[in-house]
Amino acid sequence: MTENSIPTQEAALVVDNVIKRFNVAAEPWWRRLAGRRKATNGQAANGHDAPHKLKARRGKELVTAVADVSFSVYRREIFGVLGPNGSGKSTLIRLLSTLLLPDEGTITVFGLDVERDEMAVKRLINRVSVEAAFFKKLSPKENLLYGARLYGVSGKEADRKAREILGRLGLRESSYTSPMEDMSRGMQQKVAIARAFLTQPVLLLLDEPTTGLDPRSKLEVQSFVNELRDTHDATIVITTHDMNEADALCDRIAILDDGKIVALDTPAGLKRRIRHNGHEPTLEEVFMALTGKELVEKDDVTDFEPEKVLS
Numbered sequence: 035m036t037e038n039s040i041p042t043q044e045a046a047l048v049v050d051n052v053i054k055r056f057n058v059a060a061e062p063w064w065r066r067l068a069g070r071r072k073a074t075n076g077q078a079a080n081g082h083d084a085p086h087k088l089k090a091r092r093g094k095e096l097v098t099a100v101a102d103v104s105f106s107v108y109r110r111e112i113f114g115v116l117g118p119n120g121s122g123k124s125t126l127i128r129l130l131s132t133l134l135l136p137d138e139g140t141i142t143v144f145g146l147d148v149e150r151d152e153m154a155v156k157r158l159i160n161r162v163s164v165e166a167a168f169f170k171k172l173s174p175k176e177n178l179l180y181g182a183r184l185y186g187v188s189g190k191e192a193d194r195k196a197r198e199i200l201g202r203l204g205l206r207e208s209s210y211t212s213p214m215e216d217m218s219r220g221m222q223q224k225v226a227i228a229r230a231f232l233t234q235p236v237l238l239l240l241d242e243p244t245t246g247l248d249p250r251s252k253l254e255v256q257s258f259v260n261e262l263r264d265t266h267d268a269t270i271v272i273t274t275h276d277m278n279e280a281d282a283l284c285d286r287i288a289i290l291d292d293g294k295i296v297a298l299d300t301p302a303g304l305k306r307r308i309r310h311n312g313h314e315p316t317l318e319e320v321f322m323a324l325t326g327k328e329l330v331e332k333d334d335v336t337d338f339e340p341e342k343v344l345s
């Protein structure tokens with residue numbers, strides 16, 4: 035049990051002292067000399083050494099992406115992981131979905147260990163990320179039916195479900211049968227979410243599902259996420275760097291900075307921490323006060339390359 039858990043509620047997910055490090059190519063000596071370090075969130079380099087460096091392999095540098103993180107998520111909760119680019123959100127999601135194994139610590143999903151009971155955990159979870167891979171020449175319908183077959187859902191049932199979900203997400207009927215490569219990123223993201231819900235994931239992991247979407251699609255995805263929790267009895271972990279989204283959607287929010295949780299509370303609780311002169315602080319101000327940094331909104335996702343993804 036971790037300090038953030040409330041024993042009276044059923045835990046869907048328990049993350050206990052998890053650490054994940056990566057070996058990355060060391061910076062060239064001339065850049066180190068110049069004191070210019072690669073900034074992780076697009077801001078100017080500050081000349082400080084990264085805080086988490088241990089012994090790395092030769093010519094490599096050890097980067098701690100997730101640095102001793104502990105938290106629990108309760109059943110039917112929408113749990114937000116909020117942090118700037120490079121703060122470790124995707125690494126955390128990959129650890130929760132068994133795509134990566136923790137270097138230290140344990141993760142359990144409904145009491146099952148991600149390492150020991152990997153297959154059983156896989157059956158309970160589903161991950162949606164911006165890198166969702168599709169067959170680009172195939173339509174959403176074909177992609178979804180293919181996905182359904184992999185999961186043992188019948189074609190007819192999958193077709194019915196897929197149409198229903200995509201309809202609710204505002205996907206035009208004609209788009210359902212045209213190639214994925216002709217669709218906007220927002221549309222593709224909706225299809226990825228629909229695919230995750232062809233099966234009945236008990237724990238849904240959404241890695242920045244609304245990043246790069248237009249405001250309207252953002253709202254559609256957000257209300258869909260809310261609906262899924264209500265109608266599917268799902269527990270949802272969602273990462274975002276959008277303060278308003280976290281505020282509107284999440285029951286609790288963990289603020290991640292440099293691989294560490296700097297705060298974990300309800301949106302209201304977070305705001306209460308920084309009350310000044312009667313004016314209610316925004317989450318933006320909370321983040322600033324907790325980390326001393328601005329949370330950079332990166333709405334035009336430059337690193338998303340559909341041609342690379344849609345293979």
Ligand SMILES: Nc1ncnc2c1ncn2[C@@H]1O[C@H](COP(=O)(O)OP(=O)(O)O)[C@@H](O)[C@H]1O
Nearest residue numbers: 056057058099118119120121122123124125126
């Ligand atoms: N596969 C990997 N190999 C090496 N470094 C990685 C890898 N994945 C993530 N990192 C590093 O870990 C840190 C956290 O990255 P990530 O989890 O992608 O953050 P976020 O999703 O919040 O942007 C970054 O410094 C990133 O460069």
Ligand SMILES: [Mg+2]
Nearest residue numbers: 123124125242
């Ligand atoms: Mg990420």
